[in-house]
Amino acid sequence: MRYMLTYDFMESMRNTNQWLGASAKAMASYPATGLVPHPAFQLMRAWGEVTERAFERMVAKPDWNVSIVVGEDGRDHLVQIQTEVSRPFGDLIRFRVTGRPEKPRRVLLVAPMSGHYATLLRSTVKSLLVDCEVWVTDWHNARDIPVSAGKFDIEDYTLYLMDFMRHMGPDTHVIAICQPAPLALAATAYLAELEPDAQPRTLTLIGGPIDPDAAPTDVTDFGRRVTMGQLEHLALQRVGFKYPGVGRMVYPGLAQLTSFVSMNAETHSKAFFEQIVRVAKGEASENDRHNKFYDEYLAVMDMTAEFYLSTVERIFKEREIARNRFIVAGHQVDIGKINSVAVKVVEGEKDDISAPGQCLAALDLCTGLPPEKKAFHREPGAGHYGIFAGRSWRNNIRPLVLNFIDANSGGPRRGGPFKVVG
Structure with missing residues (x-):
């Protein structure tokens, strides 16, 4: 049960961050904010848009987009x-x-x-x-x-x-x-x-x-340093109540993504900061280079x-x-x-x-x-x-x-x- 609760906790954190991003985007997009000519609202809206998109993609399987x-x-x-x-x-x-x-x-x-x-x-x-x-x-x-x-x-x-x-x-x-x-x-x-x-x-x-x-x-x-017992204890969790595979022991995609990002944390942080600035300036687009890469990179599977x-x-x-x-x-x-x-x-x-x-x-x-x-x-x-x-x-x-x-x-x-x- 401990592993199942851990899995659900990770999903709850992801869902919460997605909600925070959506809330920030909505709040900073009210017409009334136009009465206050301050860049903070543009940055808040941009942060919310980028954050919501990033955390939403973590549980969505990307489309192939191979049509012609x-x-x-x-x-x-x-x-x-x-x-x-x-x-x-x-x-x-x-x-x-x-x-x-x-x-x-x-x-x-x-x-x-x-x-x-x-x-x-x-x-x-x-x-x-x-x-x-x-x-x-x-x-x-x-x-x-x-x-x-x-x-x-x-x-x-x-x-x-x-x-x-x-x-x-x-x-x-x-x-x-x-x-x-x-x-x-x-x-x-x-x-x-x-x-x-x-x-x-x-x-x-x-x-x-x-x-x-x-x-x-x-x-x-890493494979040489870590024992199989350590891997089993630290990396594995049971799928929580939200998905059809409830109870199955897995190496969660969110845990894998944490490892991926930590290997180049500075590079990813810089990329997201620059994307927030571009969104705030109106220079970003739905299918720009950042979105195309991270829509795929952040989509992980157990x-x-x-x-x-x-x-x-x-x-x-x-x-x-x-x-x-x-x-x-x-x-x-x-x-x-x-x-x-x-x-x-x-x-x-x-x-x-x-x-x-x-x-x-x-x-x-x-x-x-x-x-x-x-x-x-x-x-x-x-x-x-x-x-x-x-x-x-x-x-x-x-x-x-x-x-x-x-x-x-x-x-x-x-x-x-x-x-x-x-």
């Missing part, structure tokens, strides 16, 4: 988001472009389950959708999943990926970004052993912790306790993937069984989340794969976000990934020229 793709015919084609596989903890969704001939490249984009929604990959989806048919793993917020749905740990995550790959078929090209990279590698290896015909054609791993010890970061240092704990213990502490000792449903996965799936690794030179070398370890684990089926790219000057959604992705990495897909598609290169939108 410009085709090679020069026309706008509408995009429909369809759920093809529905599961309790996550769905496989497809972005179907209407009125356009189906593209030969079939891409499964594996989104991370690390605090933010799959919509964090919105710009990645937009850039790929022009030249590919795109599917995305859309993970659910643990607070909305009833306890009766059971557990969800990294083994379940791996089995989900295998099911999604089976559904899409052998002409699939998998791109795993950040956290799911080691599990996507394990899922591919398991399919290689059990159902070779269900394997994808290519597997691209972008900035993932295949071997966390290959290059220590603050994330890996993670099941077993997924969080198993990730820390088995991926970071025990390094089961790095040592090729990962067990799924009682079966030890042998990554060396991958012998026909082309594997590409992408890293950022200045990645401070998954430092250079951590993801590269995947190629050494693929002992059954010939050298011509392996590829590696390290993007100069790129940080973690830039290698899958920033300028480095758009200008350099994306064309390389598409060329890699074409080179390993089992046939001649197909499709039109590269065109990036959004």
Whole structure:
């Protein structure tokens, strides 16, 4: 009950701050305040507007906002988001472009389950959708999943990926970004052993912790310093009475957000202060740079306790993937069984989340794969976000990934020229 009360207390604090912001905005917006020509009212209204928006976004899942793709015919084609596989903890969704001939490249984009929604990959989806048919793993917020749905740990995550790959078929090209990279590698290896015909054609791993010890970061240092007992005691709470997952043990999104913000508290404080000034001066807009970034950054989701704990213990502490000792449903996965799936690794030179070398370890684990089926790219000057959604992705990495897909598609290169939108 103590954990449940703690969860509800955090939600109550968030709700209170949202209410304070709304109240300040309303009070400072009364026409009567115009009788007093003092900037305090403009600042009060601006503070209230920014505060209300920030705290409201913390419990709202962002929209994909992927509605139109410009085709090679020069026309706008509408995009429909369809759920093809529905599961309790996550769905496989497809972005179907209407009125356009189906593209030969079939891409499964594996989104991370690390605090933010799959919509964090919105710009990645937009850039790929022009030249590919795109599917995305859309993970659910643990607070909305009833306890009766059971557990969800990294083994379940791996089995989900295998099911999604089976559904899409052998002409699939998998791109795993950040956290799911080691599990996507394990899922591919398991399919290689059990159902070779269900394997994808290519597997691209972008900035993932295949071997966390290959290059220590603050994330890996934290994993080493803190014991599992400390994590269980300090990080986990039970979902409160407001949500369908009441009673489920989770690592709350609000607690994760606190950690995210504390890592760069000065930068975030400056950004919000400057936004308040812009709003007060009338220089801000609904979709300005600040709002676009923080609407996504502040939208956090709860993670099941077993997924969080198993990730820390088995991926970071025990390094089961790095040592090729990962067990799924009682079966030890042998990554060396991958012998026909082309594997590409992408890293950022200045990645401070998954430092250079951590993801590269995947190629050494693929002992059954010939050298011509392996590829590696390290993007100069790129940080973690830039290698899958920033300028480095758009200008350099994306064309390389598409060329890699074409080179390993089992046939001649197909499709039109590269065109990036959004």
